[in-house]
Amino acid sequence: MIETTETMTTRDGVELVATLWRPDVDGRFPVLLSRTPYGRAVEGPGFHLDVPRLVAAGYAVVLQDVRGTGASQGEFRFISGEAADGYDAVRWAATAPWSDGNVGMYGDSYLGITQLLAAQERPEGLRAIAPHVSPAGLYACVYQPGGVPNLNIILTVSAMVLALGELDRRISLGTATQEDKDRYVAAIGLPYQLGERLQELSERLPLSDQPLLADLVPFYAAWMSHPDPRDPLWRGGAVDHSRIEVPALVSTGWYDYFRDASIEHYERLRGESRLIVGPWTHFSHDRDICGRDYGDQASHEAVDWTGVHLDWFGHWLRGAPMRDRARVKIFVMGDDAWHEEDDWPIARARRVPYHLGFDGTLSTRPGAGGEAGFVSDPGDPVPTLGGAVMTFDAFGPLDQRPLDERGDVLRHLSEPLGARVEVSGEVELVARVSSTAPSTDVTAKLIDVHPDGRAELLTDGVARVEDLEPGEVREVTVRLGAIANAFRPGHRIRIDVAGSNFPRFGRNPEKGTTTLHGPSYVVLPTIP
Template sequence: MAEIRIEFDVPAEMRDGTVLRADVYRPGGTGPWPVLLSRLPYGKQTPMMGVVLDPLAAARRGFLVVIQDTRGRFASEGEWEPWTYEESDGYDTVRWAAALPDSNGAVGMIGGSYFGNTQWMAALSKPPELKAIAPLITWSDPDDGLWTRGGAIELGITVPWSLVQGADTLMRRHRTDLGGLVSSITGLVQDLDGLASGGYGELPAGRFPAFTRHDLPELGYERSRREPDWARSCTVAGRHDEVDLPTFQVGGWYDIFSQGTLDNFTAMRRAGRSATLIMGPWTHTNWQHVVGDVNFGFGAHSDFMGLRGRVHDMQFDWFQRTLGDGEAQEPDTGTVLLFVMGINQWREETEWPLSRAADTDFHLRADGRLTQEPPSTAERAEEFTYDPMDPVPTTGGALLMSDEFRPGPLDQTAVEGREDVLVFTTEPLIEDVEVTGRVRVVLFAATDGPSTDWVARLCDVDEDGVSRNVADGIVRVRAATPGEAAEHVVDLWSTSIVFRAGHRIRVQVTSSNFPRWDRNLNTGEPEETATTVRVARQQVFHDPARPSRIVLPVVPPA
């Protein structure tokens, strides 16, 4: 297999006559070979491909690899509309790839993020030659991590993603007008460079001015509000029963789509399908062992996996079992491999979520305490002022933003020193406490206006007093009764971490995390038109009738 043949820009005609182009990597020797197909909008030879699919390595393993530019991108024809054509184009491309010379007729799909979703869309279209998919670091419900989270706009990813993709759009638009091209690209780069210094703050957030300024397609939030039915074009949630294929899913605890990966896995298992899951301590683009401020140990690196070998090879092994010689095979039932932070170990499981984890309440208490004991007497409510013009800055987390905002676990000292951030902390732990599963905060709170946000964050405080974020979430309250306490549930998604003996568990409560999520302007106006700002007075209650608390899935010691 020393000789790998590569064909560039191989055309495939879609049902409407649009031609999409792909690079095809053929193994040396004699076939036929099973096909690995990836469809992405970022360019067939982009360096990011190597994170989720090394085509040369795949060809050496005996796969015929097809990497295609999606419609309207780079070498492919058509107009660029994120998501719109991925189901139909996915169907047509799978059928085309299965019929390529030297193909054995069995197709598997591979890729992450956008091109994790193109797999789901192709699978939902049911081309008969598609036998397996490996959707990595991708979502299930776009309104839970892609477009919005808890009702707030995922501004952090929406703006830079849409502007970066706009570069190819502008080059196509001005291909015969050098002056127009230079001017438009210059303006686009200026907007990208200025995001962290103020560009993210443009209003209205729900009809972002930069997209109009450059006349660019955006990630999909704005279109999905105008055309709710169109949102189905990239929604997997609620449709898993339609996918009768084995799946291999990889995610990271600090990936912006971490919960989507878990939700896709659990839904496929619930539907009775073979499903494999790997969750590392990784971000969306960093699958190494140093993430944020933390070194999780060399074994956490995706090239080592605690001496199990490369994630790439684990995927290839799975595809070789699943695709076989083109005949349907009975796949294994799937496995679960979790990285447990804190003790920094990989652990094999047979299920997610873990049935042995018990939801355990830790109560927000007076004087910044966090205790398992609920309040037995009245405790004075905590108060703070939330000013949308001075929001709490995004500091770490499961995010994907402009490069000034690092994802992962980061020191929270500056955040916790603000007057608009409430902090509740346990005493130093006597023994290790493992938290593996979905985390939520039940908050009894009031605001003095018609609308506001509540943000909660779980942190690990080490022996030196350094607090680092583990998981967080937001909930947008659109119809508040001013001054009236109400119960709000903030979904912090899922994690796996051991809070070591001597560490402390901490919860932050505030009303913003900007620019990860757009600011609630506290007026109740729709995000698509809101530009007026008001300052809100916030109250958080913790008394016997209103027991604010964090609910942690605690795993008992083995």
């Protein structure tokens, strides 16, 4: 395997630097291209395939620093500048002397959306893409629909990834020193007080007031100050699926914070695209997530993640027969097994309403009227416990029982199930609410309660209700997103409703009592 450093020039004269790995023989090869802001280490963030194996299979593999990061010139334009540069990079890779003119793109997270934005520009030579855990666009990285900040994600990424990357870049350019980086590392509590320090940062108000990030990640303050998706700040950062013509191997995990965005990519692309969803988080692809073991079929190693991509790109870049023709492969938790489906959403799924009883019950039988309330207090929010969050020790399917003593959570529990119930599809809560405050948030969780009492978090969501009049009862839909879980016999289905889930979601600044009115219900897509 030969490794070289390669440089290309964009249409506006900016030099972008890449590492090239290729077979140690003369010739031209199909190219697998990734574009990253996280550095060009062969095992770096967002780059989870086996490069020596790809090269041994006859590919040239290129990893490029995006504009304004690593060794590349220019100003970093987080997501919003990647379409044009992606087009130029594909054309450069397709016409390089070591290229046979066929280019595929792959990679995780930011490396995923750079593929989609390049593909919408339709560069000649691009044959297929494989975005994994990819966001929908710039605004969707930062906010939930309705302007609720994805605080845990965007603050952690800014403080832990973007800021450190910018410091490394400045050190390489001679505009910062190792001492500058050491001071920053100490300020954010690495390694032992990181969780505490990030919690302190998340509690600062207003959200835009982050002195530690002001110089290193200057666009963070602008993001937090512009929650309206129509603001010009967000232009250029969204994927136009209607312009993408190449097939996509889309993949994600049930505990990935870009899960629903990834699934939407597949749904809007269709055609020859494929979807894979495993029991993974954004950054963990092991069989075990925080003590929950999903079995020997669950990990990237078990499914041969590099082999999956070799099969995909071998077909689209080389014309080889594709061994795995499954259109949709999902890992159904509970069964802890892979299922193949014809499409997503699953056509045979029945959208079954489970009604929230105000005595704490959850049933398919329509409930009577009634009401129950909880206090929503930004000074004492319900703490995040697991789920699709960016932490390093408490994420995914965590037991929710430590929160059971809180009086500001409404819990609705089904009877023990007499038979297996598979819920595979998008879950949503339809709630009728009023509040003593003019604005309130409604958060919801879907939980699998085991016979031993373990309350395993499956998915969650939030909706913000604004401009409420006194006494007004308004219907709100809370999207909890997609899931595939088999509730086993003897298990119970539980829905928790509250006014916060912090710091996963930013707090509503209003304090008040929120009342949940009947009829309210959760819709579970059930597989007969």
